[in-house]
Amino acid sequence: MLEPVDKHSGIPAYLQIMNMIKKEIALGNMNFGDQLPPVRELKRVFGVNVNTIMKSLEKLQMEGIVEAQHGVGYFVKNSKIINPKVVDILEKSVEELKKMNMDLNTTILILEEVWKKVE
Amino acid sequence: MLEPVDKHSGIPAYLQIMNMIKKEIALGNMNFGDQLPPVRELKRVFGVNVNTIMKSLEKLQMEGIVEAQHGVGYFVKNSKIINPKVVDILEKSVEELKKMNMDLNTTILILEEVWKKVE
DNA sequence: AAATGTGTTATACTTTTATAGTACACTACT
DNA sequence: AGTAGTGTACTATAAAAGTATAACACATTT
Incomplete structure:
Protein backbone atom coordinates (compact mmCIF):
# COMPACT_ATOMS: atom_id res chain seq x y z
CA MET A 1 0.00 0.00 0.00
CA LEU A 2 1.92 2.97 1.34
CA GLU A 3 5.53 2.69 0.25
CA PRO A 4 8.60 4.84 0.76
CA VAL A 5 8.97 7.70 -1.70
CA ASP A 6 11.24 7.17 -4.71
CA LYS A 7 13.82 9.90 -4.32
CA HIS A 8 15.39 9.32 -7.72
CA SER A 9 12.24 9.51 -9.83
CA GLY A 10 12.43 13.26 -10.23
CA ILE A 11 8.84 13.62 -9.06
CA PRO A 12 8.59 15.83 -5.94
CA ALA A 13 8.09 13.75 -2.78
CA TYR A 14 4.94 15.59 -1.74
CA LEU A 15 3.31 14.74 -5.08
CA GLN A 16 4.18 11.07 -4.80
CA ILE A 17 2.66 11.01 -1.32
CA MET A 18 -0.52 12.75 -2.48
CA ASN A 19 -0.87 10.23 -5.28
CA MET A 20 -0.41 7.21 -3.05
CA ILE A 21 -3.07 8.43 -0.66
CA LYS A 22 -5.44 9.25 -3.52
CA LYS A 23 -4.87 5.77 -4.89
CA GLU A 24 -5.71 4.11 -1.57
CA ILE A 25 -8.96 6.05 -1.41
CA ALA A 26 -9.89 5.39 -5.05
CA LEU A 27 -9.28 1.67 -4.59
CA GLY A 28 -11.44 1.61 -1.48
CA ASN A 29 -8.57 0.68 0.84
CA MET A 30 -9.40 3.83 2.77
CA ASN A 31 -13.00 4.90 3.12
CA PHE A 32 -15.00 7.94 4.13
CA GLY A 33 -14.42 8.78 7.77
CA ASP A 34 -11.33 6.62 8.17
CA GLN A 35 -8.46 8.09 10.12
CA LEU A 36 -5.13 8.37 8.38
CA PRO A 37 -1.97 7.25 10.17
CA PRO A 38 -0.49 10.04 12.35
CA VAL A 39 1.94 12.40 10.64
CA ARG A 40 4.87 10.93 12.56
CA GLU A 41 3.90 7.47 11.34
CA LEU A 42 3.50 8.73 7.76
CA LYS A 43 6.89 10.37 8.06
CA ARG A 44 8.35 6.99 8.99
CA VAL A 45 6.48 5.08 6.26
CA PHE A 46 7.30 7.46 3.42
CA GLY A 47 10.82 8.18 4.62
CA VAL A 48 10.54 11.95 4.46
CA ASN A 49 10.40 14.92 6.81
CA VAL A 50 7.28 16.01 8.70
CA ASN A 51 7.17 19.23 6.70
CA THR A 52 6.91 17.27 3.47
CA ILE A 53 4.05 15.22 4.94
CA MET A 54 2.35 18.42 6.05
CA LYS A 55 2.61 19.90 2.58
CA SER A 56 0.98 16.82 1.07
CA LEU A 57 -1.82 16.73 3.62
CA GLU A 58 -2.48 20.45 3.35
CA LYS A 59 -2.82 20.15 -0.41
CA LEU A 60 -5.08 17.12 -0.09
CA GLN A 61 -7.16 19.12 2.36
CA MET A 62 -7.42 21.98 -0.11
CA GLU A 63 -8.64 19.50 -2.70
CA GLY A 64 -11.31 18.35 -0.26
CA ILE A 65 -9.96 14.81 -0.05
CA VAL A 66 -8.97 14.75 3.63
CA GLU A 67 -9.77 16.87 6.64
CA ALA A 68 -7.63 17.76 9.64
CA GLN A 69 -8.87 17.69 13.21
CA HIS A 70 -6.43 19.40 15.51
CA GLY A 71 -5.16 17.11 18.21
CA VAL A 72 -7.05 14.15 16.78
CA GLY A 73 -5.87 13.31 13.30
CA TYR A 74 -6.52 13.41 9.58
CA PHE A 75 -9.67 11.86 8.18
CA VAL A 76 -10.82 10.79 4.74
CA LYS A 77 -13.46 13.23 3.56
CA ASN A 78 -13.88 12.06 -0.02
CA SER A 79 -16.18 9.14 -0.63
CA LYS A 80 -15.57 8.73 -4.33
CA ILE A 81 -14.64 5.08 -4.78
CA ILE A 82 -14.12 4.00 -8.35
CA ASN A 83 -16.28 1.47 -10.12
CA MET B 1 2.57 17.86 -30.80
CA LEU B 2 5.21 19.78 -28.87
CA GLU B 3 3.48 22.07 -26.42
CA PRO B 4 4.70 24.58 -23.85
CA VAL B 5 5.61 23.10 -20.50
CA ASP B 6 3.04 23.27 -17.69
CA LYS B 7 4.85 25.23 -15.01
CA HIS B 8 2.23 24.61 -12.34
CA SER B 9 2.01 20.85 -12.62
CA GLY B 10 4.79 20.25 -10.13
CA ILE B 11 6.56 17.99 -12.62
CA PRO B 12 10.05 19.31 -13.44
CA ALA B 13 10.17 20.99 -16.85
CA TYR B 14 13.03 18.85 -18.13
CA LEU B 15 10.98 15.71 -17.41
CA GLN B 16 7.94 17.05 -19.24
CA ILE B 17 10.13 17.85 -22.23
CA MET B 18 11.72 14.40 -22.24
CA ASN B 19 8.30 12.81 -22.13
CA MET B 20 6.92 14.86 -25.00
CA ILE B 21 9.86 13.96 -27.23
CA LYS B 22 9.61 10.29 -26.26
CA LYS B 23 5.93 10.40 -27.13
CA GLU B 24 6.57 11.86 -30.59
CA ILE B 25 9.05 9.08 -31.29
CA ALA B 26 6.79 6.34 -29.94
CA LEU B 27 3.89 7.58 -32.04
CA GLY B 28 6.07 7.61 -35.14
CA ASN B 29 5.85 11.39 -35.60
CA MET B 30 9.64 11.41 -35.41
CA ASN B 31 11.62 8.57 -36.91
CA PHE B 32 15.12 7.14 -36.85
CA GLY B 33 17.63 9.58 -38.31
CA ASP B 34 15.31 12.60 -38.16
CA GLN B 35 16.81 15.84 -36.97
CA LEU B 36 15.20 17.46 -33.96
CA PRO B 37 14.37 21.15 -34.02
CA PRO B 38 17.37 23.30 -32.97
CA VAL B 39 17.75 24.00 -29.26
CA ARG B 40 16.80 27.64 -29.77
CA GLU B 41 13.61 26.53 -31.49
CA LEU B 42 12.86 24.00 -28.74
CA LYS B 43 13.46 26.73 -26.18
CA ARG B 44 10.83 28.82 -27.92
CA VAL B 45 8.34 25.99 -28.31
CA PHE B 46 8.55 24.71 -24.74
CA GLY B 47 8.85 28.15 -23.19
CA VAL B 48 11.89 27.37 -21.07
CA ASN B 49 15.55 28.31 -20.90
CA VAL B 50 18.28 26.80 -23.12
CA ASN B 51 19.85 25.15 -20.10
CA THR B 52 16.64 23.30 -19.35
CA ILE B 53 16.50 22.09 -22.98
CA MET B 54 20.12 20.94 -22.73
CA LYS B 55 19.38 19.00 -19.57
CA SER B 56 16.51 17.18 -21.27
CA LEU B 57 18.51 16.40 -24.41
CA GLU B 58 21.55 15.22 -22.46
CA LYS B 59 19.39 12.84 -20.47
CA LEU B 60 17.69 11.56 -23.62
CA GLN B 61 21.14 11.04 -25.09
CA MET B 62 22.21 9.04 -22.05
CA GLU B 63 19.12 6.88 -22.52
CA GLY B 64 20.19 6.28 -26.11
CA ILE B 65 17.12 7.94 -27.59
CA VAL B 66 18.78 10.86 -29.36
CA GLU B 67 22.32 11.70 -30.39
CA ALA B 68 24.09 15.05 -30.54
CA GLN B 69 26.29 16.20 -33.38
CA HIS B 70 28.17 19.32 -32.43
CA GLY B 71 27.44 22.16 -34.80
CA VAL B 72 24.85 20.16 -36.71
CA GLY B 73 21.98 19.13 -34.50
CA TYR B 74 20.26 16.43 -32.50
CA PHE B 75 19.09 13.28 -34.22
CA VAL B 76 16.67 10.49 -33.33
CA LYS B 77 18.67 7.38 -32.61
CA ASN B 78 15.89 5.16 -31.31
CA SER B 79 13.78 3.31 -33.85
CA LYS B 80 11.28 1.75 -31.47
CA ILE B 81 7.88 2.73 -32.81
CA ILE B 82 4.93 1.27 -30.96
CA ASN B 83 2.46 -1.14 -32.51
C1' DA C 1 37.55 34.31 -45.32
C1' DA C 2 33.20 35.53 -43.69
C1' DA C 3 28.57 34.81 -42.30
C1' DT C 4 25.15 32.01 -40.49
C1' DG C 5 23.13 28.20 -38.02
C1' DT C 6 23.97 24.90 -34.94
C1' DG C 7 25.37 22.89 -30.23
C1' DT C 8 28.01 24.04 -25.69
C1' DT C 9 29.46 26.18 -21.57
C1' DA C 10 29.65 29.61 -17.75
C1' DT C 11 27.98 32.78 -14.35
C1' DA C 12 24.79 34.80 -11.29
C1' DC C 13 20.31 34.86 -9.47
C1' DT C 14 15.52 33.26 -7.89
C1' DT C 15 12.26 29.93 -6.58
C1' DT C 16 10.97 25.47 -5.15
C1' DT C 17 11.74 21.31 -2.67
C1' DA C 18 13.37 18.99 1.15
C1' DT C 19 15.76 18.24 5.67
C1' DA C 20 16.40 19.02 10.59
C1' DG C 21 15.29 20.51 14.95
C1' DT C 22 12.46 22.71 18.35
C1' DA C 23 8.59 24.34 20.57
C1' DC C 24 3.64 24.89 21.01
C1' DA C 25 -1.56 23.63 20.94
C1' DC C 26 -5.46 20.71 21.03
C1' DT C 27 -7.99 16.26 22.34
C1' DA C 28 -8.97 12.18 24.83
C1' DC C 29 -8.34 9.52 28.71
C1' DT C 30 -7.42 8.32 33.46
C1' DA D 1 -4.65 17.84 36.98
C1' DG D 2 -1.78 15.14 34.42
C1' DT D 3 -0.22 12.61 30.48
C1' DA D 4 0.09 10.60 26.05
C1' DG D 5 -0.98 11.11 21.38
C1' DT D 6 -2.17 13.95 17.98
C1' DG D 7 -1.60 18.15 14.66
C1' DT D 8 0.73 22.95 14.06
C1' DA D 9 4.16 26.53 13.70
C1' DC D 10 8.60 28.41 13.30
C1' DT D 11 13.47 28.87 12.18
C1' DA D 12 17.56 27.64 9.81
C1' DT D 13 19.92 25.24 6.21
C1' DA D 14 20.80 22.99 2.03
C1' DA D 15 20.06 21.00 -2.46
C1' DA D 16 17.64 21.02 -6.82
C1' DA D 17 15.27 23.30 -10.63
C1' DG D 18 14.76 26.93 -13.50
C1' DT D 19 15.76 31.78 -15.47
C1' DA D 20 18.53 35.30 -17.71
C1' DT D 21 22.40 36.54 -20.10
C1' DA D 22 26.46 36.08 -22.39
C1' DA D 23 30.12 34.05 -24.57
C1' DC D 24 32.36 30.16 -26.95
C1' DA D 25 33.02 26.17 -30.48
C1' DC D 26 31.95 23.46 -34.53
C1' DA D 27 29.78 22.79 -39.35
C1' DT D 28 27.94 24.44 -43.51
C1' DT D 29 27.17 27.70 -47.02
C1' DT D 30 28.42 31.63 -49.60
Whole structure:
Protein backbone atom coordinates (compact mmCIF):
# COMPACT_ATOMS: atom_id res chain seq x y z
CA MET A 1 0.00 0.00 0.00
CA LEU A 2 1.92 2.97 1.34
CA GLU A 3 5.53 2.69 0.25
CA PRO A 4 8.60 4.84 0.76
CA VAL A 5 8.97 7.70 -1.70
CA ASP A 6 11.24 7.17 -4.71
CA LYS A 7 13.82 9.90 -4.32
CA HIS A 8 15.39 9.32 -7.72
CA SER A 9 12.24 9.51 -9.83
CA GLY A 10 12.43 13.26 -10.23
CA ILE A 11 8.84 13.62 -9.06
CA PRO A 12 8.59 15.83 -5.94
CA ALA A 13 8.09 13.75 -2.78
CA TYR A 14 4.94 15.59 -1.74
CA LEU A 15 3.31 14.74 -5.08
CA GLN A 16 4.18 11.07 -4.80
CA ILE A 17 2.66 11.01 -1.32
CA MET A 18 -0.52 12.75 -2.48
CA ASN A 19 -0.87 10.23 -5.28
CA MET A 20 -0.41 7.21 -3.05
CA ILE A 21 -3.07 8.43 -0.66
CA LYS A 22 -5.44 9.25 -3.52
CA LYS A 23 -4.87 5.77 -4.89
CA GLU A 24 -5.71 4.11 -1.57
CA ILE A 25 -8.96 6.05 -1.41
CA ALA A 26 -9.89 5.39 -5.05
CA LEU A 27 -9.28 1.67 -4.59
CA GLY A 28 -11.44 1.61 -1.48
CA ASN A 29 -8.57 0.68 0.84
CA MET A 30 -9.40 3.83 2.77
CA ASN A 31 -13.00 4.90 3.12
CA PHE A 32 -15.00 7.94 4.13
CA GLY A 33 -14.42 8.78 7.77
CA ASP A 34 -11.33 6.62 8.17
CA GLN A 35 -8.46 8.09 10.12
CA LEU A 36 -5.13 8.37 8.38
CA PRO A 37 -1.97 7.25 10.17
CA PRO A 38 -0.49 10.04 12.35
CA VAL A 39 1.94 12.40 10.64
CA ARG A 40 4.87 10.93 12.56
CA GLU A 41 3.90 7.47 11.34
CA LEU A 42 3.50 8.73 7.76
CA LYS A 43 6.89 10.37 8.06
CA ARG A 44 8.35 6.99 8.99
CA VAL A 45 6.48 5.08 6.26
CA PHE A 46 7.30 7.46 3.42
CA GLY A 47 10.82 8.18 4.62
CA VAL A 48 10.54 11.95 4.46
CA ASN A 49 10.40 14.92 6.81
CA VAL A 50 7.28 16.01 8.70
CA ASN A 51 7.17 19.23 6.70
CA THR A 52 6.91 17.27 3.47
CA ILE A 53 4.05 15.22 4.94
CA MET A 54 2.35 18.42 6.05
CA LYS A 55 2.61 19.90 2.58
CA SER A 56 0.98 16.82 1.07
CA LEU A 57 -1.82 16.73 3.62
CA GLU A 58 -2.48 20.45 3.35
CA LYS A 59 -2.82 20.15 -0.41
CA LEU A 60 -5.08 17.12 -0.09
CA GLN A 61 -7.16 19.12 2.36
CA MET A 62 -7.42 21.98 -0.11
CA GLU A 63 -8.64 19.50 -2.70
CA GLY A 64 -11.31 18.35 -0.26
CA ILE A 65 -9.96 14.81 -0.05
CA VAL A 66 -8.97 14.75 3.63
CA GLU A 67 -9.77 16.87 6.64
CA ALA A 68 -7.63 17.76 9.64
CA GLN A 69 -8.87 17.69 13.21
CA HIS A 70 -6.43 19.40 15.51
CA GLY A 71 -5.16 17.11 18.21
CA VAL A 72 -7.05 14.15 16.78
CA GLY A 73 -5.87 13.31 13.30
CA TYR A 74 -6.52 13.41 9.58
CA PHE A 75 -9.67 11.86 8.18
CA VAL A 76 -10.82 10.79 4.74
CA LYS A 77 -13.46 13.23 3.56
CA ASN A 78 -13.88 12.06 -0.02
CA SER A 79 -16.18 9.14 -0.63
CA LYS A 80 -15.57 8.73 -4.33
CA ILE A 81 -14.64 5.08 -4.78
CA ILE A 82 -14.12 4.00 -8.35
CA ASN A 83 -16.28 1.47 -10.12
CA PRO A 84 -14.68 -1.99 -9.83
CA LYS A 85 -15.33 -2.35 -13.54
CA VAL A 86 -12.59 0.23 -14.10
CA VAL A 87 -10.02 -2.21 -12.73
CA ASP A 88 -11.41 -4.95 -14.99
CA ILE A 89 -11.09 -2.79 -18.08
CA LEU A 90 -7.54 -1.81 -17.23
CA GLU A 91 -6.50 -5.35 -16.33
CA LYS A 92 -7.57 -6.65 -19.72
CA SER A 93 -5.78 -3.85 -21.53
CA VAL A 94 -2.63 -4.28 -19.48
CA GLU A 95 -2.56 -8.00 -20.25
CA GLU A 96 -2.58 -7.30 -23.96
CA LEU A 97 -0.11 -4.44 -23.71
CA LYS A 98 2.37 -6.54 -21.77
CA LYS A 99 2.19 -9.23 -24.44
CA MET A 100 3.32 -6.57 -26.92
CA ASN A 101 6.26 -5.73 -24.64
CA MET A 102 4.96 -2.28 -23.81
CA ASP A 103 6.45 -0.64 -20.74
CA LEU A 104 4.50 1.36 -18.20
CA ASN A 105 6.03 4.76 -18.94
CA THR A 106 5.40 4.62 -22.67
CA THR A 107 1.89 3.36 -22.05
CA ILE A 108 1.14 6.35 -19.87
CA LEU A 109 2.49 8.74 -22.51
CA ILE A 110 0.26 7.23 -25.17
CA LEU A 111 -2.68 7.10 -22.78
CA GLU A 112 -2.40 10.83 -22.15
CA GLU A 113 -2.36 11.46 -25.89
CA VAL A 114 -5.34 9.19 -26.51
CA TRP A 115 -7.23 10.78 -23.64
CA LYS A 116 -7.06 14.17 -25.36
CA LYS A 117 -8.40 12.83 -28.63
CA VAL A 118 -11.16 10.41 -27.64
CA GLU A 119 -14.75 11.73 -27.72
CA MET B 1 2.57 17.86 -30.80
CA LEU B 2 5.21 19.78 -28.87
CA GLU B 3 3.48 22.07 -26.42
CA PRO B 4 4.70 24.58 -23.85
CA VAL B 5 5.61 23.10 -20.50
CA ASP B 6 3.04 23.27 -17.69
CA LYS B 7 4.85 25.23 -15.01
CA HIS B 8 2.23 24.61 -12.34
CA SER B 9 2.01 20.85 -12.62
CA GLY B 10 4.79 20.25 -10.13
CA ILE B 11 6.56 17.99 -12.62
CA PRO B 12 10.05 19.31 -13.44
CA ALA B 13 10.17 20.99 -16.85
CA TYR B 14 13.03 18.85 -18.13
CA LEU B 15 10.98 15.71 -17.41
CA GLN B 16 7.94 17.05 -19.24
CA ILE B 17 10.13 17.85 -22.23
CA MET B 18 11.72 14.40 -22.24
CA ASN B 19 8.30 12.81 -22.13
CA MET B 20 6.92 14.86 -25.00
CA ILE B 21 9.86 13.96 -27.23
CA LYS B 22 9.61 10.29 -26.26
CA LYS B 23 5.93 10.40 -27.13
CA GLU B 24 6.57 11.86 -30.59
CA ILE B 25 9.05 9.08 -31.29
CA ALA B 26 6.79 6.34 -29.94
CA LEU B 27 3.89 7.58 -32.04
CA GLY B 28 6.07 7.61 -35.14
CA ASN B 29 5.85 11.39 -35.60
CA MET B 30 9.64 11.41 -35.41
CA ASN B 31 11.62 8.57 -36.91
CA PHE B 32 15.12 7.14 -36.85
CA GLY B 33 17.63 9.58 -38.31
CA ASP B 34 15.31 12.60 -38.16
CA GLN B 35 16.81 15.84 -36.97
CA LEU B 36 15.20 17.46 -33.96
CA PRO B 37 14.37 21.15 -34.02
CA PRO B 38 17.37 23.30 -32.97
CA VAL B 39 17.75 24.00 -29.26
CA ARG B 40 16.80 27.64 -29.77
CA GLU B 41 13.61 26.53 -31.49
CA LEU B 42 12.86 24.00 -28.74
CA LYS B 43 13.46 26.73 -26.18
CA ARG B 44 10.83 28.82 -27.92
CA VAL B 45 8.34 25.99 -28.31
CA PHE B 46 8.55 24.71 -24.74
CA GLY B 47 8.85 28.15 -23.19
CA VAL B 48 11.89 27.37 -21.07
CA ASN B 49 15.55 28.31 -20.90
CA VAL B 50 18.28 26.80 -23.12
CA ASN B 51 19.85 25.15 -20.10
CA THR B 52 16.64 23.30 -19.35
CA ILE B 53 16.50 22.09 -22.98
CA MET B 54 20.12 20.94 -22.73
CA LYS B 55 19.38 19.00 -19.57
CA SER B 56 16.51 17.18 -21.27
CA LEU B 57 18.51 16.40 -24.41
CA GLU B 58 21.55 15.22 -22.46
CA LYS B 59 19.39 12.84 -20.47
CA LEU B 60 17.69 11.56 -23.62
CA GLN B 61 21.14 11.04 -25.09
CA MET B 62 22.21 9.04 -22.05
CA GLU B 63 19.12 6.88 -22.52
CA GLY B 64 20.19 6.28 -26.11
CA ILE B 65 17.12 7.94 -27.59
CA VAL B 66 18.78 10.86 -29.36
CA GLU B 67 22.32 11.70 -30.39
CA ALA B 68 24.09 15.05 -30.54
CA GLN B 69 26.29 16.20 -33.38
CA HIS B 70 28.17 19.32 -32.43
CA GLY B 71 27.44 22.16 -34.80
CA VAL B 72 24.85 20.16 -36.71
CA GLY B 73 21.98 19.13 -34.50
CA TYR B 74 20.26 16.43 -32.50
CA PHE B 75 19.09 13.28 -34.22
CA VAL B 76 16.67 10.49 -33.33
CA LYS B 77 18.67 7.38 -32.61
CA ASN B 78 15.89 5.16 -31.31
CA SER B 79 13.78 3.31 -33.85
CA LYS B 80 11.28 1.75 -31.47
CA ILE B 81 7.88 2.73 -32.81
CA ILE B 82 4.93 1.27 -30.96
CA ASN B 83 2.46 -1.14 -32.51
CA PRO B 84 -0.56 0.84 -33.79
CA LYS B 85 -2.70 -1.78 -32.08
CA VAL B 86 -1.61 -0.24 -28.78
CA VAL B 87 -3.46 2.95 -29.64
CA ASP B 88 -6.54 0.92 -30.59
CA ILE B 89 -6.55 -0.91 -27.28
CA LEU B 90 -6.18 2.30 -25.32
CA GLU B 91 -8.81 4.15 -27.36
CA LYS B 92 -11.41 1.53 -26.59
CA SER B 93 -10.57 1.53 -22.90
CA VAL B 94 -10.58 5.31 -22.70
CA GLU B 95 -14.01 5.44 -24.32
CA GLU B 96 -15.44 3.19 -21.64
CA LEU B 97 -13.60 4.93 -18.83
CA LYS B 98 -14.86 8.34 -19.89
CA LYS B 99 -18.42 7.03 -19.89
CA MET B 100 -17.88 6.15 -16.22
CA ASN B 101 -16.72 9.72 -15.56
CA MET B 102 -13.17 8.65 -14.77
CA ASP B 103 -10.57 11.40 -14.92
CA LEU B 104 -7.11 11.00 -16.39
CA ASN B 105 -5.16 11.35 -13.15
CA THR B 106 -7.11 8.71 -11.28
CA THR B 107 -6.93 6.41 -14.27
CA ILE B 108 -3.14 6.66 -14.30
CA LEU B 109 -2.98 5.91 -10.58
CA ILE B 110 -5.07 2.77 -11.00
CA LEU B 111 -3.17 1.79 -14.14
CA GLU B 112 0.11 1.87 -12.23
CA GLU B 113 -1.40 -0.34 -9.56
CA VAL B 114 -2.84 -2.79 -12.07
CA TRP B 115 0.47 -2.88 -13.95
CA LYS B 116 2.22 -4.18 -10.84
CA LYS B 117 -0.29 -6.96 -10.31
CA VAL B 118 -1.03 -8.30 -13.79
CA GLU B 119 0.86 -11.43 -14.86
C1' DA C 1 37.55 34.31 -45.32
C1' DA C 2 33.20 35.53 -43.69
C1' DA C 3 28.57 34.81 -42.30
C1' DT C 4 25.15 32.01 -40.49
C1' DG C 5 23.13 28.20 -38.02
C1' DT C 6 23.97 24.90 -34.94
C1' DG C 7 25.37 22.89 -30.23
C1' DT C 8 28.01 24.04 -25.69
C1' DT C 9 29.46 26.18 -21.57
C1' DA C 10 29.65 29.61 -17.75
C1' DT C 11 27.98 32.78 -14.35
C1' DA C 12 24.79 34.80 -11.29
C1' DC C 13 20.31 34.86 -9.47
C1' DT C 14 15.52 33.26 -7.89
C1' DT C 15 12.26 29.93 -6.58
C1' DT C 16 10.97 25.47 -5.15
C1' DT C 17 11.74 21.31 -2.67
C1' DA C 18 13.37 18.99 1.15
C1' DT C 19 15.76 18.24 5.67
C1' DA C 20 16.40 19.02 10.59
C1' DG C 21 15.29 20.51 14.95
C1' DT C 22 12.46 22.71 18.35
C1' DA C 23 8.59 24.34 20.57
C1' DC C 24 3.64 24.89 21.01
C1' DA C 25 -1.56 23.63 20.94
C1' DC C 26 -5.46 20.71 21.03
C1' DT C 27 -7.99 16.26 22.34
C1' DA C 28 -8.97 12.18 24.83
C1' DC C 29 -8.34 9.52 28.71
C1' DT C 30 -7.42 8.32 33.46
C1' DA D 1 -4.65 17.84 36.98
C1' DG D 2 -1.78 15.14 34.42
C1' DT D 3 -0.22 12.61 30.48
C1' DA D 4 0.09 10.60 26.05
C1' DG D 5 -0.98 11.11 21.38
C1' DT D 6 -2.17 13.95 17.98
C1' DG D 7 -1.60 18.15 14.66
C1' DT D 8 0.73 22.95 14.06
C1' DA D 9 4.16 26.53 13.70
C1' DC D 10 8.60 28.41 13.30
C1' DT D 11 13.47 28.87 12.18
C1' DA D 12 17.56 27.64 9.81
C1' DT D 13 19.92 25.24 6.21
C1' DA D 14 20.80 22.99 2.03
C1' DA D 15 20.06 21.00 -2.46
C1' DA D 16 17.64 21.02 -6.82
C1' DA D 17 15.27 23.30 -10.63
C1' DG D 18 14.76 26.93 -13.50
C1' DT D 19 15.76 31.78 -15.47
C1' DA D 20 18.53 35.30 -17.71
C1' DT D 21 22.40 36.54 -20.10
C1' DA D 22 26.46 36.08 -22.39
C1' DA D 23 30.12 34.05 -24.57
C1' DC D 24 32.36 30.16 -26.95
C1' DA D 25 33.02 26.17 -30.48
C1' DC D 26 31.95 23.46 -34.53
C1' DA D 27 29.78 22.79 -39.35
C1' DT D 28 27.94 24.44 -43.51
C1' DT D 29 27.17 27.70 -47.02
C1' DT D 30 28.42 31.63 -49.60
